Amino acid sequence: MRLKRFLIRYYPPGIILEYEKGGHLRTKSIDLLDLTPETNPDELVVDIMHSEPLITEARAEQVKQLILRLQQKQGQEVHHRFCFCKELKAHILPLTNVAFDKSGSRFITGSYDRTCRIWDTASGTELRVLEGHKNVVYAIAFNNPYGDKIATGSFDKTCKLWCADTGRCFHTFRGHMAEIVCLAFNPQSTLVATGSMDSTAKLWDVESGREVVTLSGHTAEVLSLCFNTVGDQLVTGSFDHTVAIWDVATGRLVHTLIGHMGEICNVQFNWDSSLILTGSIDKSGKLWDAASGKCVVTLVGHKEDVLDVCFDLSGQLIATASADGTAKVFSVATHQCLVTLVGHDGEISKICFSPQGTRVLTASSDKTARLWDAKSGACLRVLEGHTDEIFSCVFNYEGDTIITGSKDNTCRIWY
Amino acid sequence: MIFFNYFFFYYYFFLQGLLSILRKLKSTPDQEVRILLLGLDNGGKTTLLKQLASEDISHITPTQGFNIKSVQSQGFKLNVWDIGGQRKIRPYWRNYFENTDVLIYVIDSADRKRFEETGQELAELLDEEKLSGVPVLIFANKQDLLTAAPASEIAEGLNLHTIRDRMWQIQSCSALTGEGIQEGMNWVCKSVNAKKK
Numbered sequence: 001m002r003l004k005r006f007l008i009r010y011y012p013p014g015i016i017l018e019y020e021k022g023g024h025l026r027t028k029s030i031d032l033l034d035l036t037p038e039t040n041p042d043e044l045v046v047d048i049m050h051s052e053p054l055i056t057e058a059r060a061e062q063v064k065q066l067i068l069r070l071q072q073k074q075g076q077e078v079h080h081r082f083c084f085c086k087e088l089k090a091h092i093l094p095l096t097n098v099a100f101d102k103s104g105s106r107f108i109t110g111s112y113d114r115t116c117r118i119w120d121t122a123s124g125t126e127l128r129v130l131e132g133h134k135n136v137v138y139a140i141a142f143n144n145p146y147g148d149k150i151a152t153g154s155f156d157k158t159c160k161l162w163c164a165d166t167g168r169c170f171h172t173f174r175g176h177m178a179e180i181v182c183l184a185f186n187p188q189s190t191l192v193a194t195g196s197m198d199s200t201a202k203l204w205d206v207e208s209g210r211e212v213v214t215l216s217g218h219t220a221e222v223l224s225l226c227f228n229t230v231g232d233q234l235v236t237g238s239f240d241h242t243v244a245i246w247d248v249a250t251g252r253l254v255h256t257l258i259g260h261m262g263e264i265c266n267v268q269f270n271w272d273s274s275l276i277l278t279g280s281i282d283k284s285g286k287l288w289d290a291a292s293g294k295c296v297v298t299l300v301g302h303k304e305d306v307l308d309v310c311f312d313l314s315g316q317l318i319a320t321a322s323a324d325g326t327a328k329v330f331s332v333a334t335h336q337c338l339v340t341l342v343g344h345d346g347e348i349s350k351i352c353f354s355p356q357g358t359r360v361l362t363a364s365s366d367k368t369a370r371l372w373d374a375k376s377g378a379c380l381r382v383l384e385g386h387t388d389e390i391f392s393c394v395f396n397y398e399g400d401t402i403i404t405g406s407k408d409n410t411c412r413i414w415y
Numbered sequence: 416m417i418f419f420n421y422f423f424f425y426y427y428f429f430l431q432g433l434l435s436i437l438r439k440l441k442s443t444p445d446q447e448v449r450i451l452l453l454g455l456d457n458g459g460k461t462t463l464l465k466q467l468a469s470e471d472i473s474h475i476t477p478t479q480g481f482n483i484k485s486v487q488s489q490g491f492k493l494n495v496w497d498i499g500g501q502r503k504i505r506p507y508w509r510n511y512f513e514n515t516d517v518l519i520y521v522i523d524s525a526d527r528k529r530f531e532e533t534g535q536e537l538a539e540l541l542d543e544e545k546l547s548g549v550p551v552l553i554f555a556n557k558q559d560l561l562t563a564a565p566a567s568e569i570a571e572g573l574n575l576h577t578i579r580d581r582m583w584q585i586q587s588c589s590a591l592t593g594e595g596i597q598e599g600m601n602w603v604c605k606s607v608n609a610k611k612k
């Protein structure tokens with residue numbers, strides 16, 4: 001094994017090692033999820049040298065410089081106030097979802113008008129229209145970090161795979177018996193997972209376009225799914241009140257997570273894939289141990305349905321959004337509710353953290369999106385302008401641009 | 416302001432967010448009914464929907480997409496999908512055809528110039544495979560206007576008597592005052608009962 005070079009990853013903080021083994025170039029990552037500007041870099045380098053044989057004494061200074069760079073990035077004040085906004089009359093029917101590519105230079109929108117559109121973020125111009133679905137385009141995704149392919153899941157029961165540059169349709173995945181409502185690429189971009197109202201999830205081969213396996217076991221609609229960071233496990237959430245962990249290689253059901261008393265709205269792995277977060281209309285969120293399938297803690301406090309949940313990228317914080325119009329931020333370590341975000345006049349249907357984990361973004365039926373300080377819970381900005389409820393909101397990787405998609409047929413870029 | 420007491424109907428909840436839409440899409444248990452509300456633009460679909468939910472009808476703008484509301488009636492939960500009627504949106508009506516239990520078609524009885532257009536759209540809907548056998552209620556709306564054509568004239572003009580493949584009913588109403596709506600919804604519940612038997 002010979003170390004070739006270092007790559008730096010800002011969000012979540014980490015150092016990627018590129019090394020040679022048996023003539024092949026490989027990479028592995030050292031996750032520094034606990035890194036803060038206060039961390040002592042010298043002690044951290046010693047820790048890393050203990051656990052990582054590729055890092056020798058000779059490399060210590062280089063690693064320290066990388067850590068200092070990461071800390072410098074963390075220490076930067078976030079000045080973006082998202083005062084400027086551009087409205088794009090994107091579709092002739094309401095939008096469903098929005099998604100960025102990794103660099104944030106392009107984003108995609110899905111709509112009830114059966115199209116998915118690719119946009120240039122800086123200019124707000126439309127780059128491509130992906131046409132071909134016979135019904136609502138509901139779930140959309142870039143194959144990040146590569147960003148050269150797009151997958152679209154539709155109420156027409158098919159999923160399509162597109163070239164992000166030319167707009168050519170590579171494959172149409174047929175086999176689901178009902179609407180496709182969620183999808184995801186695996187981290188290697190070799191598989192697409194789709195979840196459907198037909199109670200199954202399916203894995204599809206990106207290269208050949210063939211179905212790899214059907215994940216059956218749920219007794220009701222599969223509403224959300226998420227690959228873990230390595231890509232060897234998939235978690236699915238269903239209207240049957242359960243959550244399932246699947247082994248991607250074999251399609252075998254590993255664990256069924258039983259405990260929620262209502263339909264599951266969202267499921268997510270944390271970065272190191274040790275925990276799974278779920279939200280349910282039973283007014284609670286739950287944290288599960290991915291290895292044992294046991295519930296670690298139930299996150300309570302909301303007065304109405306929990307409609308969305310998410311981890312921050314480093315997996316230290318959890319946010320929950322509810323139909324009661326509030327959102328909450330919890331600590332993963334202590335399970336304590338740190339702050340409650342109060343201000344929206346309607347239910348909150350989407351929530352996400354900024355890549356840095358310092359801001360929370362919420363989208364509401366009150367036609368606004370709001371930006372909050374994750375620590376103090378203060379509302380930093382009300383993103384006003386949409387004339388109907390907002391269905392989706394998302395940050396780019398740098399955390400300096402926001403896209404919101406609304407039932408008013410438009411999307412807005414805030415920067 | 417005319418006050419109308421719908422003792423059968425009460426506001427259930429206004430659906431919001433994508434999750435709620437999916438919850439309405441899913442295979443519904445027996446007591447849930449999926450109703451599609453269609454018709455030309457400016458026919459009064461959204462006003463009708465808001466009347467059903469006992470909501471304020473003073474500020475209604477052309478529907479650029481859709482509205483969904485759930486209303487409780489006679490032991491049923493009626494999930495009503497109100498889809499915009501402008502010409503450019505009509506091709507997308509078919510997005511919503513699947514799993515429809517009852518079709519409600521709304522006609523502006525005072526807009527005689529568009530009777531032919533509305534008749535054509537209705538005929539096309541009745542030809543749709545995914546709507547085959549689905550009971551259809553036609554609301555001859557805007558009867559509060561003096562120039563409104565009576566329901567009997569509209570029925571004749573649309574050749575409704577030639578419909579043989581499904582249950583149908585025409586009901587004169589005013590979405591503005593609420594008159595006639597309840598009678599129509601009673602028929603909806605009756606036809607759902609008849610179909611389920």
